[in-house]
Structure formats: C-alpha cells, structure tokens
Amino acid sequence: MLSCNSRPRQVLVINVGDELLDGIRENGHLLWLGEHLARRGLPITRSIVVRDNAKEIAREVGEAWGAYDLIVTTGGIGPTSDDYTRAAIASALGLKLEHVPSAEAALRERFKLIGRKLSEADLSQCFVPAGAEALPNPRGTAPGVFYHRDGKALVMLPGPTLELRPMFEEEVIPRLRDVGCACQGEAYVQVRTFGIGAVPLEAIVRPFLKPGMVLSFGTHTGVVDARISSAGSGFTADDLCHVARQVRDAVGHDFVCTGHACLASLVVEQLRSMERTVALAESCTGGLLANSFTDVPGASKVFAGSAVCYANDAKVNLLGIPECLIAQHGAVSAECAAAMATCAIEKFGSDYAISVTGYAGPGGGTDADPVGTVYIGYASPAGVWSRRVVLPGDRRQVKLRAVNTALDFMRRQLNKYRVEDLIHGA
Incomplete structure (x- = not known):
C-alpha cells in the first residue's frame, strides 16, 4: 500500500555553487531530485540557487526552517575554503559543529586506500551540526548530513553526482521514511505513453479517475507521462493501479509502460x-x-x-x-x-x-x-x-x-x- 502522510509536505531544495549561477555547470541535481522526491510523495515546493557565500546560505536556511517540512541542500560540504554549507547552516539553526569520530575513521580509511595524505582541511568534513547524523559516503570524502527536529528534516548532500545520487537513495530516503516524511512506496502510478499528446491523453484518463485522485503530466522528447496520485485521499496502490490498467487498455498501442522505464x-x-x-x-x-x-x-x-x-x-x-x-x-x-x-x-x-x-x-x-x-x-x-x-x-x-x-x-x-x-x- 501507499503510506503517505495526508498533509502535503513543503519541500525546499537549495543548490549551492558559483558554477551553477555562472553557467559553468548545468543544475542537473534539481531535475534528478525533483523526480525522485516526487516519487516519494515529496514534490518540490520551491527551489533556489545560491552562491558559495556563507551569509547567503545562512539567511536562506534561517528564513526557510520554520516554513518547510524538508530542506535539501546540494554542494558546499567539501574540504575547500569555499565550502560553507555545513557551518552556515549550523549557524542559522543556532547549533554548534560537533566532531563525529566514525566519520573521521571512515575518512582515514578511505585516504589510506587511495594513498593520499590527510590534511586538516579534509578533517573539517568530519564535523556536523549538533544533533545531526553524518551520512556515510563510500564514493567520496564528504559525509552527508541528516538533521531531524520538531517534525522537520534537513539534508545536506555532496555536490558530485556520483556521490549525491546513491547517498540520497541509500541513506536519505530510508531515514525520511523512518521519520514519516516520505512514502513507504511510490507516491503515484505513472502511465508512460508515446505518440499521443497530453490533451488527448487527459481526455482518456479523466473518466477513469475517482473523486480525490490527482492527475498530472510530464512531457519530454515525445514521451508523455500521466501521473495518478492519491494526494492524501486514502486510495491504495491497488486503487491507483486499477485506474492505470484501465488507461493502458484505452490508450492502446500508444501505451509504453507503467512506471519509469525508458x-x-x-x-x-x-x-x-x-x-x-x-x-x-x-x-x-x-x-x-x-x-x-x-x-x-x-x-x-x-x-x-x-x-x-x-x-x-x-x-x-x-x-x-x-x-x-x-x-x-x-x-x-x-x-x-x-x-x-x-x-x-x-x-x-x-x-x-x-x-x-x-x-x-x-x-x-x-x-x-x-x-x-x-x-x-x-x-x-x-x-x-x-x-x-x-x-x-x-x-x-x-x-x-x-x-x-x-x-x-x-x-x-x-x-x-x-x-x-x-x-x-x-
């Protein structure tokens, strides 16, 4: 069954990095997180991009903490002098940075394996805001951060894609589920089509929906996805899948699959x-x-x-x-x-x-x-x-x-x- 909180969650994503605003690198994190958060019943409410500036990061998090159920940041938790995210967020929340011995042990082991000498700057990554948890990062050096207080959660993810994505899937999602923030399963059923536009597809899907079900669409390079969700109305996964099967039969040859397969x-x-x-x-x-x-x-x-x-x-x-x-x-x-x-x-x-x-x-x-x-x-x-x-x-x-x-x-x-x-x- 789908097990989602009935109240829609307010989710903020903050992408940190000068390179994102200077056009040096595309903000692929937002696209990826948008899809994977929505699949867990956590569609992004708002997203912002800030520079590698401690005051800007602290201001945005400080203003957002009382208004959002989940804040996810990307970037700025590494060992270089322009990595301010960890300290800036601790300051914004009135918390001290605390050393995590297990994070240091893991970092020393990783540096030993790759044959590099550990510096004081590298060790700075082993500090997290008081009360937060350091998330393992076997693919890099910067541990992630998970903080939960008063029913709200804050996650700090590393900037490199090869570190961010597995950490989100393996470490963040289970914790969000444990604190009741994310769905236990998929938050919606998606019907993927090709060769039919969104407008005619909606005309096919609408008659099958029950009151309270929510329909949304996504289009990309010829593919049109219809997403059917419960939105806290109490429908089970079986209810949504039944509608998806009806849509599949009605769409005919334009039906591609149920889910996200390419x-x-x-x-x-x-x-x-x-x-x-x-x-x-x-x-x-x-x-x-x-x-x-x-x-x-x-x-x-x-x-x-x-x-x-x-x-x-x-x-x-x-x-x-x-x-x-x-x-x-x-x-x-x-x-x-x-x-x-x-x-x-x-x-x-x-x-x-x-x-x-x-x-x-x-x-x-x-x-x-x-x-x-x-x-x-x-x-x-x-x-x-x-x-x-x-x-x-x-x-x-x-x-x-x-x-x-x-x-x-x-x-x-x-x-x-x-x-x-x-x-x-x-």
Whole structure:
C-alpha cells in the first residue's frame, strides 16, 4: 500500500555553487531530485540557487526552517575554503559543529586506500551540526548530513553526482521514511505513453479517475507521462493501479509502460526475451541511438553494433548503399532509410536493424522535406518498413526526438510482428 502522510509536505531544495549561477555547470541535481522526491510523495515546493557565500546560505536556511517540512541542500560540504554549507547552516539553526569520530575513521580509511595524505582541511568534513547524523559516503570524502527536529528534516548532500545520487537513495530516503516524511512506496502510478499528446491523453484518463485522485503530466522528447496520485485521499496502490490498467487498455498501442522505464530498456528487454539482436545505421542522430542502447545494462546480449554514416560516401562505402539510390531518391528519403536498415543487418549479421536519416537543422531541408524531417528505417525477418516524421525543436531536440521515435517504432513493430518474426527467424 501507499503510506503517505495526508498533509502535503513543503519541500525546499537549495543548490549551492558559483558554477551553477555562472553557467559553468548545468543544475542537473534539481531535475534528478525533483523526480525522485516526487516519487516519494515529496514534490518540490520551491527551489533556489545560491552562491558559495556563507551569509547567503545562512539567511536562506534561517528564513526557510520554520516554513518547510524538508530542506535539501546540494554542494558546499567539501574540504575547500569555499565550502560553507555545513557551518552556515549550523549557524542559522543556532547549533554548534560537533566532531563525529566514525566519520573521521571512515575518512582515514578511505585516504589510506587511495594513498593520499590527510590534511586538516579534509578533517573539517568530519564535523556536523549538533544533533545531526553524518551520512556515510563510500564514493567520496564528504559525509552527508541528516538533521531531524520538531517534525522537520534537513539534508545536506555532496555536490558530485556520483556521490549525491546513491547517498540520497541509500541513506536519505530510508531515514525520511523512518521519520514519516516520505512514502513507504511510490507516491503515484505513472502511465508512460508515446505518440499521443497530453490533451488527448487527459481526455482518456479523466473518466477513469475517482473523486480525490490527482492527475498530472510530464512531457519530454515525445514521451508523455500521466501521473495518478492519491494526494492524501486514502486510495491504495491497488486503487491507483486499477485506474492505470484501465488507461493502458484505452490508450492502446500508444501505451509504453507503467512506471519509469525508458524506451531503449523496453526494446532491449523485448529482444532479450526473443533471443534476437539489433544493429543500427545512423546519420542525423550521430550515434545517439547507439548510446541509448548501450546505456541499458545487459544490452550487449542484443546490441550487435552501429554504423554512423553521416556523409553520403560513408553510406556507400561503409554500408554498401548503391550510389544510384542516393542519386535518385536522396540521402534523406524513405528509400535510403530502408536501404540503411537492410545493409546494417547484412554488415552486422543481426536479426533486426533500425536506421535514421534526416534534417536536424538549422540548415538543410527542402520544400517537400523541411528541417525536422526524419526518415526511420526498420528491417526484420518479416520485412522492411520506413516511416517519415517531422519533428519540432532545435537541432538537439530534433535528434533526441528522432532517437525516441525510432525506438518507439521498433517497440511497436516488435509487438505487432513478434510471432511472425519468430517464425521467419527460426
């Protein structure tokens, strides 16, 4: 069952770092924390970014402590002279910094393993506000901090992504659940779709909702997610899942999954269950499609390889596409996409292949095929298909949307022709 507090929590995220405000580094922490807090029934109420300035950090936390149930900070807890977060927050809450012997022991052991000499600056990381708990950080040197008082919680996380994310999942979430701040399970059920807009999807979902259920949407590079939550109305996980199943059946082929699985992972799982392989031939996506496959653990069992053939000569020399085909139909065409997929199967010896060719922009394009036009080829034991789409956005967005569109095309084809493919491939 979902076990969430009936009162909506007020959550503040404070990202600390000059590099975030100076445009040196993108604030990926906010996006990631936003998703993972919401999944635990803790959607972010407000977020701010502050510089590495002790007075600014102390002021923001001091003003926020009485107004928020949970405050999460990122960055500024390391050993350098501009890491002020720990001391600034202690000052804002009227607390002294206390030494944590276990944190120092862990730090000494880590430095011994990596062969580095421990300095006084490094040891400064072993102090936390009085009454707070030092969170283990086996992937770095700066322990996190968890502080709980009067029904409120404050968390300090390290700045490096490879330290922040596992610490949040392994150390912070269990503690938030223990103090009754976070849901014991998922706070909502998510229906993931592709090929249908948010407005028509809402028209499908609304009739299935019971009074008190809350519906929200998320859209990204062609994917549209419908999130159905209880919002303290007393509905169980079974209640929400029942609605999700109704939505799934009503959405039909545009339904992707329930949950957060990406399109590439679903295609990989389909191919693994069939014991089949796939190869790729990419032009305008420049290897992004291959990257989406290799991001999935276990993809080596199904992913044969990829050819990035950006220039026409590469399409001819690497894939073996006839020059006359490109001369007659063009490199951005249904015929070229189909040939790229067919040749990829021949080159890599795979069972399936996907190809992508198009105009990502800002230049290129024709009256018939404007910028954003992408042709996707798909070859399988049951036949060869191609599909034309015109995708919105700038160059980067067109490429990302093309990747998801290609993956979704293969997902649908595998679902539709799976039996025939297995027979032909036997």
